[in-house]
Amino acid sequence: MEHTIADRQLAAALLQWWQQHGRRAPETKPWMVTIERSWPLPDQALDPYGIWIAEVMLQQTQLQVVLPYWQRWMAAFPSLKALAAADEQAVLLQWQGLGYYSRARRLLAAARQMQEQITAGRPGSVASADPAAWPQELETWLALPGIGRSTAGGILSSAFNSPLAILDGNVRRVLARLQAHPRPPMRSQAQFWRWSEALIAAAPGRARDCNQALMDLGATLCTPRNPACGRCPWQDRCAAYASGTPDAFPVAEPSRSLPFQVIGVGVVLNDAGEVLIDQRLNEGLLGGLWEFPGGKQEPGEAIEHTISRELREELAIEVEVGESLISLEHAYSHKKLRFEVHLCRWNSGEPQPLASQQVRWVRPEDLDAYPFPAANTRIIAALQERLGSSAADSIADSSPDSSVDLPQAS
Numbered sequence: 001m002e003h004t005i006a007d008r009q010l011a012a013a014l015l016q017w018w019q020q021h022g023r024r025a026p027e028t029k030p031w032m033v034t035i036e037r038s039w040p041l042p043d044q045a046l047d048p049y050g051i052w053i054a055e056v057m058l059q060q061t062q063l064q065v066v067l068p069y070w071q072r073w074m075a076a077f078p079s080l081k082a083l084a085a086a087d088e089q090a091v092l093l094q095w096q097g098l099g100y101y102s103r104a105r106r107l108l109a110a111a112r113q114m115q116e117q118i119t120a121g122r123p124g125s126v127a128s129a130d131p132a133a134w135p136q137e138l139e140t141w142l143a144l145p146g147i148g149r150s151t152a153g154g155i156l157s158s159a160f161n162s163p164l165a166i167l168d169g170n171v172r173r174v175l176a177r178l179q180a181h182p183r184p185p186m187r188s189q190a191q192f193w194r195w196s197e198a199l200i201a202a203a204p205g206r207a208r209d210c211n212q213a214l215m216d217l218g219a220t221l222c223t224p225r226n227p228a229c230g231r232c233p234w235q236d237r238c239a240a241y242a243s244g245t246p247d248a249f250p251v252a253e254p255s256r257s258l259p260f261q262v263i264g265v266g267v268v269l270n271d272a273g274e275v276l277i278d279q280r281l282n283e284g285l286l287g288g289l290w291e292f293p294g295g296k297q298e299p300g301e302a303i304e305h306t307i308s309r310e311l312r313e314e315l316a317i318e319v320e321v322g323e324s325l326i327s328l329e330h331a332y333s334h335k336k337l338r339f340e341v342h343l344c345r346w347n348s349g350e351p352q353p354l355a356s357q358q359v360r361w362v363r364p365e366d367l368d369a370y371p372f373p374a375a376n377t378r379i380i381a382a383l384q385e386r387l388g389s390s391a392a393d394s395i396a397d398s399s400p401d402s403s404v405d406l407p408q409a410s
């Protein structure tokens, strides 16, 4: 990749700024430091495992949110070997709250492939923290599930200082502004890759630092709204700043309104006070997670009818739909949903997984042991609060069989 004097000046200004203001503290990016807890020198390699986990977590999530998840993850699965041997439910549980659960499932599949590859032909050897045991070819990483060009470039440049570019959301935004690019970046991907590569080529031996600096610039100064141009090392070369309206870039795709659906959800209790949950099929955004059963409201249908119909169709059970537990809205990237959640009493029919992997009766206090999508965790909190107040009421009333009643509104 060719670079110009302008690229060299940009790279030099960026690295100089980063040296002083970058997010380089060991506690900020613990996956980016040596065992002596210092930032690596250009010829020092880092263990790719922690970097890989962080790169995947950071794909849709900000650094400060990722940090505690990464720490808990590393405590649960401290090595590639530990992750490769882990159960999928345990992995999803650690991922719970980060969203986009297919990332976690693909990460597990990729870890198993990588573990096999590293240990192949070396019986008894362990995929250890020794970076030399890991492959360093871009193609090898790109062949793994869930790893695209930017993630692979991020892992290899971070771990081995490989001269590979990255192009995540932060980098796209910074480059779109630097160039005042007149079209949405996703329509000019090849051009953006060339710009990112030119910067790496203009900083020989500093790919690791350059990529980190670019990300830090996007996350701390060149933010989506109100970029801090006054403190930016690229201010005098930035076309968006010169235009006077830097946050008009990147040019956005024309907005489209998201489809909206109402979902009727039943929190079904049996006489033992257990609640019914089912595990989604292993496909789609939330595949493999557990949820409370329910489905889409048909036009003109009362929500109580939606719930009893869905539970009959999907679980072959008959229920009595009781009062509302909670109503909540949740936006995904491609649709908005409103969940109307009602408490239900199980009347008849042995629950069957007609549209799921499995169904299970669970004690409400044990729900935390199952990975649920974000909207469902709010349902659990509402249920536990309702059951808590209901239990207090029943003690006060000394009702002998209150455990079989639907909990009453507090």
Ligand code: SF4
Pocket (backbone or CB within 6 Å): 174, 177, 178, 221, 222, 223, 227, 228, 229, 230, 232, 233, 234, 235, 236, 238, 239, 240, 241, 246
């Ligand atoms: S000058 Fe402003 S808009 Fe341009 S790169 Fe720097 S922070 Fe972003």
